[in-house]
Amino acid sequence: MNASHDLSSRLARLLLVLALVGTAFAASLATAAEFAVSPMLIELDAAADTTAPLRFNVFGKSAGRARIRLAGMQQQATGHMAFLPESPDAGGLAGWIRLDRDTLVLRRDETATVEGSISVPRRTPAGTYLAAILVEEDDDGRQAGIVLNVRYAIIVSLHIGGAQSRVATSFRELRLEEQDERTFIAAGFRNEGTRDDMLESELQLRDGNNRLVHRTPLKSQSAWQRADAGSRVFPGADIVVFGEMPRTLPAGDYQVTVRNRFGGRSQPVQRATLNLPAGRFVAPASTESRPVRIPATDATAAIPSDAAPAL
């Protein structure tokens, strides 16, 4: 009887220890709740002074609580989109959206539909407007090591019809930049219109004998990463476009010509003279083909913007 009691007691203690270890492990390295959303891109057409409905689904791949927030969007110099949940630009699209809830509690394999609407203010000019609906785990302040959080950004793209403003762009600060022993030619591009469009930009380099020695597309970092043919530029955005220069070129003066098409329309041709000093272009050992990040500033050989007048 005593032996049996001892065995039961030991087994109970063992189970208790295992439970404590399991609990401690689970608490120290938690698993993020898993969701998915659909659709990830909501494209709507509307007119000023109207209300358009919108809806999306959140799917619980594991049980958990999701938080839903609106965010403004801003295109960065790299062409990537930044989400601004802390300041969902009250004057922009994020401020026009109303959702029927801001949290969701989902069981595993449960789907919830979130309904909402967009109230477009009166006298809203024609153009493209962007906002994001961010769906992420409401993680309840997990704090151990590296805490991972997955966020889905549902992009809302609203097109307001009507008389479009004309395409207006500017191109400036054509310059050479060196990174990781590679040389790039970069420039700034701004979309001054009210709708987004694709920029197709090509640079040609001719030597003193007017011989074509190099041509390259100029694209944003985002476009290079996505292997897009051109760079998508949103209204009001300032982006940096760049292309790689040849690894070796003799010293001397070169004529640079940049032809831009935005929204399928030709933009003013940009021309500049580029002086390459001796020894500047030395073939580096690196053969990596992936484009590197080009900063928006810190030019190493800036070509003055007045040297690249629009024709």
Place this chain on the structure above:
Amino acid sequence: MKTIKAALALTALVAAIGQASAAPALDQDSATVYMDIGRYASLTGLDDFRLTTSDPDGSAGAVYSGSDEFHLESNAQVRVSLEGGDLSNGKDSVSTAYDMDGSGIVFDTAADAVHDGKHTVSASAKLGAISAQKAGAYSSKITLTVSAL
């Protein structure tokens, strides 16, 4: 009787021919079925992780590193971007670097294609001088954002 049978047979034949000739007209009605599949992506398998070091724990310049693997599946091109801050105990902080698949904090799946693959998120932190940060638990939150732009 024969006449009646012949008349019936003729009537049946005419009816059959009539049906046969009418049938193609009915078959010519057509409908086009449309379906629009929304963009969908799912990022799963992420767990919180700890950074560990092979250097003497707490020594000046000790490098701590760790990683976790996740699974990304999508039916269109999507972008995954990472945001994260330095590890902190609430007072002191340790400079922390992050990357995905060893190549930066943003990646895009292939254009105009579905995607189904595993990826790695990594973090590394390097201590300053011994007295630059107090011993104890440090934590940081990183967010992976999946978007269609």
